[in-house]
Amino acid sequence: MTGDRSFTAIVNPSAGGPGKGPSAALLRLTRLLREGGAEVDIAYSDGLRHAAELARAAAEQGRVALAVGGDGMAGAVGGALAGTSATLGIVPAGRGNDFARQLGLPTDPAELARLLLTGRPQAVDAIAANGVPVLGSVYTGVDALANHYANRSRLLGGSAPYYVGALRAVAAWRPVGYRITVDGVTHERHGFTVVAANSGYYGHGRRIAPHARVDDGLLDVVILNRSSRLLFFQVMRELPEGRHVRRPQVEVLRGRRVRIEQIAPDGRPLRYGADGELPGTLPVTAEVMPGALRVLAPPADRRREAAG
Incomplete structure (x- = not known):
């Protein structure tokens, strides 16, 4: 060819x-x-x-x-x-x-x-985030604030901007009330972060959703519920291998349509992030677009082998 x-x-x-x-x-x-x-x-x-x-x-x-x-x-x-x-x-x-x-x-x-x-072009899923197509994940909470700091960092390359951004975000973070509706089922949670993931990775190789696949027609919804700041930093250390999902404070749901709302307003309108950018504030609806994108990538079986 x-x-x-x-x-x-x-x-x-x-x-x-x-x-x-x-x-x-x-x-x-x-x-x-x-x-x-x-x-x-x-x-x-x-x-x-x-x-x-x-x-x-x-x-x-x-x-x-x-x-x-x-x-x-x-x-x-x-x-x-x-x-x-x-x-x-x-x-x-x-x-x-x-x-x-x-x-x-x-x-x-x-x-x-x-x-x-x-x-050969491979068909992979995308996400409609409030109607706008994005690829990797939609997230809010301390992650979006860390993203904000990382994007403004003068540190060049590698994971340093993300790590320093997370440190700054967590230092001043107060847990937030969320209403998370997955395929019509509503969950109310109080915590740090909510991520609706098409891709398993974000923040420079952190495996936030280790079981997520870009070709299964589903989003993996990862919730870090209320916990100590110390535990949050422990979770950060576990993210590269995806070990954090074994913790009881971390909850994983799956679905095709996810709506994230803030239910405990305290003067902080929360932003949401998508593909490393910060397009708006909550609420956000993330809906999977199955097979919506043709991309030159290894076949699905080779992708799964590489991901382990």
């Missing part, structure tokens, strides 16, 4: 940091794709809304829209293509790269180029 694909690489120039950002990641990959016979155009976006416009324009021309950056870029480009027959490619070149991690995308440029040139 080499030589018969054309790509529009949509680049966020500000992601990743000096020398590690998407432009640097794209240089070798572009050469490899062109050597494989593909046509590659590069389009620089001036923001996520512009990136979505570029993705739709690429799709209209029958090109693969290649999201080059982090989870925000992948979410913007993938969200613009969800529900269409267009194909998404992802070049993980941002801070978190968590959706790419869930898909099992190779980090080696030669392996990634081979996948983009010859791989």
Whole structure:
């Protein structure tokens, strides 16, 4: 299948940091794709809304829209293509790269180029968050506040911005009352965090929903109920392996439609996050979009093997 694909690489120039950002990641990959016979155009976006416009324009021309950056870029480009027959490619070149991690995308440029040139598009789920398509997860509570701090951090790369952001968020956090409705069944909880996950990863490799799959038509709803701050930090240490879900304070539900509301207002309108961005405040409804996105990724059996 080499030589018969054309790509529009949509680049966020500000992601990743000096020398590690998407432009640097794209240089070798572009050469490899062109050597494989593909046509590659590069389009620089001036923001996520512009990136979505570029993705739709690429799709209209029958090109693969290649999201080059982090989870925000992948979410913007993938969200613009969800529900269409267009194909998404992802070049993980941002801070978190968590959706790419869930898909099992190779980090080696030669392996990634081979996948983009010859791989078959895989149908994966997306999420409609208050009607807006996103890819990885929708979350609120201390996680969204930590996301806010991480996005404004001057620390470059790796997990440091997420870890420091979590420290700052937890230090001032007071548990919140939530009403969580999953497929019509309502649960009232008081705690730290609620996550509706399509992808199992967020916050730079933290496996918040270890059993989540992007092709099962379901969302994994992870709730961290009221607990001590000390326990929250213990949970943080367990997130990379997903061991936190064994704790009694952590609850996991599953469903197709999840609505999260704040029921104990105390002057703090809570924001919710999605794909590393903070698009709005509660309430939020997250509804799975089964098989809505065609993405160049390893087949499902290989993804599950890589995830263990």
